[in-house]
Amino acid sequence: MVREMLDWIRALDDLLFPKAPSCPLCGTRPSLPIGSCRKCFESLAVLWQISTIHGLPYGSLFAYQGFARDVIHRMKYQSGYDAAAALGTMLGLALREEPSFSDIDVIIPVPLHSERLQQRGFNQSAVLADNITRQWKRPIFTGIIRIKNTPSQSGLHSLARRENVRGAFAILPGYNLQGKKCLIIDDVITSGWTFQSMAQLIKGYGGMPVGAFLARAERDYS
Numbered sequence: 001m002v003r004e005m006l007d008w009i010r011a012l013d014d015l016l017f018p019k020a021p022s023c024p025l026c027g028t029r030p031s032l033p034i035g036s037c038r039k040c041f042e043s044l045a046v047l048w049q050i051s052t053i054h055g056l057p058y059g060s061l062f063a064y065q066g067f068a069r070d071v072i073h074r075m076k077y078q079s080g081y082d083a084a085a086a087l088g089t090m091l092g093l094a095l096r097e098e099p100s101f102s103d104i105d106v107i108i109p110v111p112l113h114s115e116r117l118q119q120r121g122f123n124q125s126a127v128l129a130d131n132i133t134r135q136w137k138r139p140i141f142t143g144i145i146r147i148k149n150t151p152s153q154s155g156l157h158s159l160a161r162r163e164n165v166r167g168a169f170a171i172l173p174g175y176n177l178q179g180k181k182c183l184i185i186d187d188v189i190t191s192g193w194t195f196q197s198m199a200q201l202i203k204g205y206g207g208m209p210v211g212a213f214l215a216r217a218e219r220d221y222s
């Protein structure tokens with residue numbers, strides 16, 4: 001009887017005072033509207049930057065090192081869907097405040113090849129894009145597919161990276177990007193050849209490509 005009473009009081013307590021969801025990056029502290037707890041947010045060392053690579057402008061949220069690197073690694077290789085959602089929220093908040101991106105027409109997550117998608121279960125870039133648009137209302141363009149199942153870019157030198165992603169993407173019939181400013185989304189930018197390959201395709205269909213990434217990696221082979 002006492003136990004039932006306690007259960008009932010707890011249920012009522014949860015109903016009246018719902019607990020904040022826990023941070024998807026550490027799983028312990030309460031999450032804030034920025035997407036994670038304060039401690040994890042500070043550990044990511046967020047510093048929004050606009051840079052250029054292969055003549056293409058892009059924004060990035062933090063350096064690919066330390067805690068940020070660990071979180072991205074977990075997100076990609078340990079089914080970190082919730083981590084991807086949290087980082088997408090942060091990227092969306094940064095993009096919303098970036099004046100040079102205020103005229104973006106569509107958001108385009110870098111697609112995974114269907115075989116890779118099946119292995120991983122989700123496309124981290126698509127999860128980032130979904131959560132960006134919750135903070136910053138823009139349509140997501142889904143007319144680009146990956147036609148080459150390229151090996152991972154990590155461990156390859158710059159020229160090999162370039163060859164690896166050449167012709168990797170295609171636009172589905174009936175889609176058009178004429179006059180559209182397109183924001184390409186991916187998790188990490190290193191040599192920038194994946195970004196460049198997508199951008200070439202978009203330009204070929206009349207679009208104007210720019211990019212936004214979570215992390216910028218040291219480019220010792222650019």
Ligand SMILES: [Zn+2]
Pocket residue numbers: 023024025026027028029036037038039040041
């Ligand atoms: Zn946390």
